[in-house]
Amino acid sequence: MLYNLLSNPAYDPDIIIAGVAAGFTSADYRALNDYIDRGGAVFLMIETYSPPIVLNFMQRLFQSNVSIELSDSGGAVYPILSNDEAILSGPFGDLHNANWGQDGSPTLYIKDIPEDQIEVYSRNSRNNNPNVEGVSMFRHKTKNVFYVGDIGFISNQRANGMYGTISIEPFATDDNDFPMEHTRYGRTAQSRSPDYPKPAGSWKIHNSMIFGNVFAFLLASPHYTKVNQARNSNR
Secondary structure, three states, X not given: OHHHHOOOHHXXXXXXXXXXXXXXXXXXXXXXXXXXXXXXXXXXXXXXXXOOHHHHHHHHHHOOOOEEEEEOOOOOEEEOOOOOHHHHOOOOOOOOOOEEEOOOOOEEEEEOOOOOOEEEEEOXXXXXXXXXXXXXXXXXXXXXXXXXXXXXXXXXXOOOEOOXXXXXXXXXXXXXXOEOOEEEEOOOOOOOOOOOOOOOOOEEEOHHHHHHHHHHHHHHHHHHOHHHHXXXXXX
């Protein structure tokens, strides 16, 4: 249980990568909030309500009455809206005009976030009808948290390469395990979507490149925060 693993701040990890479908308890989420408040870095992927556990976590993260909602489905494609050069021009690829792809399930949107707290990377998808006004990917500006509403964001059943489907396994790497563009992804664009009437497989997505750039950014952060200082003071 995460609660037990984070019970001693002297042993905090530099970064946590968490894909949460189910299984996290309220105690786990409280421990994760505490770790974040200590300066810990988290690449966080959630696509479940677990009411009211996830909602309570998000409301504490933002100290605000945010809400959550599931929408879309596997094969949804989301355009990167941010101009944040720290991520877009990272070491694992140029992400200007990039997209990310949802893996086989709905996306968990966070709604009503005070937007001075976050850098918004994506909202609605390009190929699903826009049914939710919320954020599907963000970086917190003062806490070391990067969020995406898809636990399968980094999934690929292959050891490397590109999984040959349009709606699952969006993470792609080359033969040397280096992040690369997935060249054919996405379900057929729905009638009210921004990219209607594009057919299935019309989009290039960049999940692995996004993950690499974000990971590099987050990994540096704890060295300048209380997490690293607390651990060193106990050695």
